[in-house]
Amino acid sequence: MSTPSLPLADLVRLVRQSREYHRLTDAIPYTRFMGIGVENLAGEMLCRMRYAPHLIGNSLLPALHGGSLGALLESSAIFELLLRTDTERVPKVISTTVDFLRSGKAQDTFAKAFITRQGRRVANVRVEAWQDDRTRPIASSHALFLLSEP
């Protein structure tokens, strides 16, 4: 099963071909810790954050932490850039704005990223996250990423 750890750029190239997305998400400690994975659902590449108690921000409601949703949105943007463009380094976030639209319930959350513009150095990415109903997003973001070292 396990292969010797590849340089990330090689792993990214390999996963673009093989679509074994877990090999990439497993290589990143934080996405593993957050239970964030990339999946192909009905031919569409989505991120899923599997529900776990440590993602909760309000135990009374209960509701997911804003930071957990922020993490899903940002990871989704990064994986979209890594897998759908030819960037070989993990893109660096320049700035991000998150709108929290509805309370996140104690269940799996999905996210879809859209690259709205990809320049040579900078990419603009928009992301939406939802739970039961995709037409009722619980959080959305837009972010800028630096694609390569100057």
Next chain:
Amino acid sequence: MSDFSLPADPAGRREKLAVLFTEAVPHNHALGLRLEAVGATDATVVMPYADVLVGNPETGVVAGGAVTTLIDAASGTAVMAALDAFAAIVTLDLRIDYLRPARPGLPLTAQAECYKVTRLVAFVRALVHQGDPAMPVASSQGTFMRVED
């Protein structure tokens, strides 16, 4: 509501709000966040460096998502400080600018200030640094809303 009011002295405020960094807020606890100080309208929260927070395994740099949690937690606590109450609040939006790469191995400290409170909405600025507030890693601007409790 009087049960939820905060004492005036910084140590008392910190003690009362520290519950936000325990199992009461599991994700703050999971990231090891620690409430360092609470003033009249501000809060300081520390996130120790940990391997699980790494977003880039080649550099060891902490993931932006973890920084988002740190800022959200510090900002929300600053809102409660400004409201003088252990209030039920939700984050409406949060903008974060990443000013310089965080250095691996060092804790991140968020200093948040709630500079305006209206009847329903609170406005918060925060800076994240790694020991020198003059060299911030990130800055943020957020709005929070008070919900009925």
